Amino acid sequence: MKKIRKILLNESDMPRQWYNLAADIKVPPFMSPNGPVPEEAWAPVFPMNLVEQEYSTQRWIDIPEGILELLTKWRPSPLHRAYELEQAIGTPARIYYKNESLSPAGSHKPNTAVAQAWYNKEFGITRLSTETGAGQWGSALAFACSLVGLECKVFMVRISFDQKPYRKLMMQTWGATCVASPSKETQAGRNILEKTPDTPGSLGIAISEAIEAAVTDTTGNTRYSLGSVLNHVMMHQTIIGLEAKKQLKIAGENKADVIIGCAGGGSNFAGLAFPFVLDKINGAQIDIIPVEPASCPTLTKGPYVYDHGDTAKMTPLVAMYSLGHSFVPAPIHAGGLRYHGMAPLVSKATKEGLLSPLALHQLESYEAGILFAKTEGIIPAPETTHAIAAVIREAKKAKEEGKQKVILFNFSGHGLLDLTGYDRFLTGQLENYELPDDVIAENLKEIAGYPKP
Amino acid sequence: MKKIRKILLNESDMPRQWYNLAADIKVPPFMSPNGPVPEEAWAPVFPMNLVEQEYSTQRWIDIPEGILELLTKWRPSPLHRAYELEQAIGTPARIYYKNESLSPAGSHKPNTAVAQAWYNKEFGITRLSTETGAGQWGSALAFACSLVGLECKVFMVRISFDQKPYRKLMMQTWGATCVASPSKETQAGRNILEKTPDTPGSLGIAISEAIEAAVTDTTGNTRYSLGSVLNHVMMHQTIIGLEAKKQLKIAGENKADVIIGCAGGGSNFAGLAFPFVLDKINGAQIDIIPVEPASCPTLTKGPYVYDHGDTAKMTPLVAMYSLGHSFVPAPIHAGGLRYHGMAPLVSKATKEGLLSPLALHQLESYEAGILFAKTEGIIPAPETTHAIAAVIREAKKAKEEGKQKVILFNFSGHGLLDLTGYDRFLTGQLENYELPDDVIAENLKEIAGYPKP
Numbered sequence: 001m002k003k004i005r006k007i008l009l010n011e012s013d014m015p016r017q018w019y020n021l022a023a024d025i026k027v028p029p030f031m032s033p034n035g036p037v038p039e040e041a042w043a044p045v046f047p048m049n050l051v052e053q054e055y056s057t058q059r060w061i062d063i064p065e066g067i068l069e070l071l072t073k074w075r076p077s078p079l080h081r082a083y084e085l086e087q088a089i090g091t092p093a094r095i096y097y098k099n100e101s102l103s104p105a106g107s108h109k110p111n112t113a114v115a116q117a118w119y120n121k122e123f124g125i126t127r128l129s130t131e132t133g134a135g136q137w138g139s140a141l142a143f144a145c146s147l148v149g150l151e152c153k154v155f156m157v158r159i160s161f162d163q164k165p166y167r168k169l170m171m172q173t174w175g176a177t178c179v180a181s182p183s184k185e186t187q188a189g190r191n192i193l194e195k196t197p198d199t200p201g202s203l204g205i206a207i208s209e210a211i212e213a214a215v216t217d218t219t220g221n222t223r224y225s226l227g228s229v230l231n232h233v234m235m236h237q238t239i240i241g242l243e244a245k246k247q248l249k250i251a252g253e254n255k256a257d258v259i260i261g262c263a264g265g266g267s268n269f270a271g272l273a274f275p276f277v278l279d280k281i282n283g284a285q286i287d288i289i290p291v292e293p294a295s296c297p298t299l300t301k302g303p304y305v306y307d308h309g310d311t312a313k314m315t316p317l318v319a320m321y322s323l324g325h326s327f328v329p330a331p332i333h334a335g336g337l338r339y340h341g342m343a344p345l346v347s348k349a350t351k352e353g354l355l356s357p358l359a360l361h362q363l364e365s366y367e368a369g370i371l372f373a374k375t376e377g378i379i380p381a382p383e384t385t386h387a388i389a390a391v392i393r394e395a396k397k398a399k400e401e402g403k404q405k406v407i408l409f410n411f412s413g414h415g416l417l418d419l420t421g422y423d424r425f426l427t428g429q430l431e432n433y434e435l436p437d438d439v440i441a442e443n444l445k446e447i448a449g450y451p452k453p
Numbered sequence: 454m455k456k457i458r459k460i461l462l463n464e465s466d467m468p469r470q471w472y473n474l475a476a477d478i479k480v481p482p483f484m485s486p487n488g489p490v491p492e493e494a495w496a497p498v499f500p501m502n503l504v505e506q507e508y509s510t511q512r513w514i515d516i517p518e519g520i521l522e523l524l525t526k527w528r529p530s531p532l533h534r535a536y537e538l539e540q541a542i543g544t545p546a547r548i549y550y551k552n553e554s555l556s557p558a559g560s561h562k563p564n565t566a567v568a569q570a571w572y573n574k575e576f577g578i579t580r581l582s583t584e585t586g587a588g589q590w591g592s593a594l595a596f597a598c599s600l601v602g603l604e605c606k607v608f609m610v611r612i613s614f615d616q617k618p619y620r621k622l623m624m625q626t627w628g629a630t631c632v633a634s635p636s637k638e639t640q641a642g643r644n645i646l647e648k649t650p651d652t653p654g655s656l657g658i659a660i661s662e663a664i665e666a667a668v669t670d671t672t673g674n675t676r677y678s679l680g681s682v683l684n685h686v687m688m689h690q691t692i693i694g695l696e697a698k699k700q701l702k703i704a705g706e707n708k709a710d711v712i713i714g715c716a717g718g719g720s721n722f723a724g725l726a727f728p729f730v731l732d733k734i735n736g737a738q739i740d741i742i743p744v745e746p747a748s749c750p751t752l753t754k755g756p757y758v759y760d761h762g763d764t765a766k767m768t769p770l771v772a773m774y775s776l777g778h779s780f781v782p783a784p785i786h787a788g789g790l791r792y793h794g795m796a797p798l799v800s801k802a803t804k805e806g807l808l809s810p811l812a813l814h815q816l817e818s819y820e821a822g823i824l825f826a827k828t829e830g831i832i833p834a835p836e837t838t839h840a841i842a843a844v845i846r847e848a849k850k851a852k853e854e855g856k857q858k859v860i861l862f863n864f865s866g867h868g869l870l871d872l873t874g875y876d877r878f879l880t881g882q883l884e885n886y887e888l889p890d891d892v893i894a895e896n897l898k899e900i901a902g903y904p905k906p
Binding site: 003004005006008010011012069072073074084102104106143146147165166169170172173174175370373374375376377378379414415416417419420422423426 | 456457458459461463464465522525526527537555557559596599600618619622623625626627628823826827828829830831832867868869870872873875876879
């Protein structure tokens with residue numbers, strides 16, 4: 001064979017440390033009405049070993065052996081060269097993608113799920129509670145808990161619970177309990193059901209229920225787990241970018257020119273990009289592009305503010321780009337990108353000019369997804385299609401400029417459980433959603449009086 | 454890390470030849486009313502380069518470079534050591550599995566789909582037609598045709614078409630046309646719809662339609678493609694076992710003691726097992742076990758006969774174990790194992806005592822699938838759970854005997870699009886189906902007068 005298509009790493013070549021961008025970028029602290037939130041305040045919510053990571057500013061943090069062994073269930077993931085996509089575009093750019101769709105749950109989410117499950121187990125916790133929107137995170141945590149031996153309780157937004165039964169069935173097959181949210185199991189859920197018995201639910205409500213289920217467990221053996229946004233989650237995902245750097249070197253590439261990932265809460269983007277952000281801080285010339293949906297343009301149209309992470313205002317204030325905690329994004333199929341805020345580290349890196357965010361519409365994204373499926377062969381998750389659409393734009397730009405750029409993106413997940421979106425696209429039932437500026441302004445009124453980061 | 458969990462191969466270590474068991478086991482010829490079917494008779498159905506392979510008795514056949522490049526989209530596949538499953542069973546056996554679930558279509562089927570698509574393209578064909586039951590094969594061929602640049606038409610059994618929309622959507626996303634069978638597009642379909650407009654369809658009917666669509670295309674540019682049973686299909690799959698042998702050596706294993714795969718038409722089993730059958734022919738001590746469902750016990754309860762490959766008797770007579778071409782298996786969720794016959798090469802190897810077939814019930818299989826999902830992390834396809842159940846039996850036997858056996862099995866596909874079966878199992882809605890001997894005898898009456906192999 002003339003061409004090597006995939007760069008593989010052996011298990012012995014796996015990174016032994018995560019990269020913590022908080023060592024190089026200072027994010028403003030979590031805020032409560034009493035001022036900055038101290039580490040101890042999180043004790044009922046997270047195990048203290050993870051709280052310590054959340055507050056750490058140490059640059060490199062050792063990955064425990066136990067977590068490495070869990071990760072080797074599917075890692076290291078291959079780095080693919082996208083020859084056929086390049087050819088279809090006719091670009092001189094060399095396009096690489098890190099294939100995170102090969103995990104048993106089908107996405108990058110298990111990278112932090114197994115780490116969080118392991119640290120909780122180590123801390124003596126026996127049960128985790130979490131929320132899930134479209135179901136990617138809930139199924140990843142169910143998978144991780146089954147491997148580590150923890151109970152797992154997932155509050156799943158009712159409309160997804162009803163419309164996406166396969167995700168729920170994945171969780172159940174791995175032994176997790178999955179209930180529709182709002183549920184009658186929590187005070188938060190009961191309150192909402194009393195007022196609006198027919199509510200489709202929301203991520204905000206589900207977060208409230210999952211946190212309540214953790215902090216009200218009188219045995220003290222339950223904690224809450226979050227699949228994105230937080231510093232320690234971003235850090236667990238950096239194994240993606242650290243592997244990719246080794247693989248690019250093996251492929252004979254001295255540097256990457258463009259790094260791309262889709263961004264909802266920020267974790268798959270951060271996982272690939274942060275090790276390259278470090279290079280950029282150290283002087284490298286790299287374009288690093290988080291891609292968000294035009295219908296939920298947090299980084300490109302939101303202000304950098306203090307806001308709550310959830311609709312019900314259960315969380316402290318977080319310094320981030322936000323469209324307002326009460327913003328309800330349009331019903332695009334990329335459920336994982338429908339979040340009003342953005343991880344503090346991704347937000348601060350954007351604020352400091354290290355990232356070049358881009359907002360794309362879903363029709364362009366699905367078209368890119370179809371081209372990828374027909375050339376490279378893998379059907380991308382609706383979220384991932386946003387990254388691919390940006391890659392195609394960059395590859396066309398390289399063609400116009402006649403430049404042999406190296407473009408690297410994160411193939412964050414496959415779309416095998418999201419095929420109804422493709423069906424609706426192919427049958428012309430999908431449309432783009434433009435978010436008018438006055439709607440954004442209206443949503444942000446509520447947080448106008450909040451402290452500024 | 455103390456333990457290496459996966460043995461990877463580089464693309465440069467991929468096998469360069471397929472193994473053709475027909476060189477070492479002679480199967481009786483296809484028969485028609487005029488006697489043995491000559492190669493030329495297949496010309497309207499298959500391209501002649503594949504017909505030549507079907508009739509070949511050459512032991513090693515070169516894999517064309519073009520096919521190797523297509524295979525590297527996802528191959529070589531990893532060989533995993535199942536440490537946690539071993540631990541859960543408490544067995545001294547070392548269990549390995551070849552992970553064929555990582556292909557973009559989620560199973561081993563693309564191994565022959567890309568080869569068949571490539572040979573058809575090479576022969577000047579522009580369009581393939583095929584049938585699919587549960588949808589695994591149809592989606593694999595749709596994937597292959599999109600990569601190679603062929604049109605693809607899939608006749609999908611109506612009940613699956615209606616009940617498993619995700620498989621149909623996969624095919625459409627890769628650009629294939631998928632219609633419910635019986636359809637109005639063929640004479641065979643129209644005849645059946647006229648008599649029974651509400652029929653749920655059957656694999657036999659779908660085969661008739663797919664063959665008719667190929668042979669009646671007056672442009673001469675359409676051929677038919679079959680995903681199992683035939684010699685050339687078995688041969689394309691042997692890359693699985695050939696890779697596994699290299700990987701076992703790297704793992705430090707001098708030999709495998711037990712080889713296991715589930716068997717419907719026989720292709721995933723053959724793919725893993727045939728290279729080891731060659732070792733057995735040459736004197737090695739190996740137990741080689743095809744596992745079939747107890748509700749469709751072709752190898753364990755059927756006679757070795759000449760029978761048609763399809764219900765509608767479109768195909769010539771094939772020498773194989775069969776439950777009769779009119780046998781309709783019980784509605785188990787392992788749709789890929791619901792076939793009345795068995796590949797001629799698998800059948801003849803069984804007849805010659807080289808294989809030790811085993812029939813297992815679906816409840817034992819699902820229980821094994823759940824244990825695998827919770828220990829090794831991947832949710833198996835319902836078909837694959839049959840292999841896992843047999844592995845667990847063998848591992849328990851090794852425990853009783855105190856033997857450190859090496860057990861290797863084929864993890865033929867993931868179950869992410871088959872989760873309703875797990876749901877029904879977990880909620881107690883599934884039952885075993887015993888097939889009474891008198892039903893088998895009744896079914897076989899029709900073929901009593903056929904020639905004997």
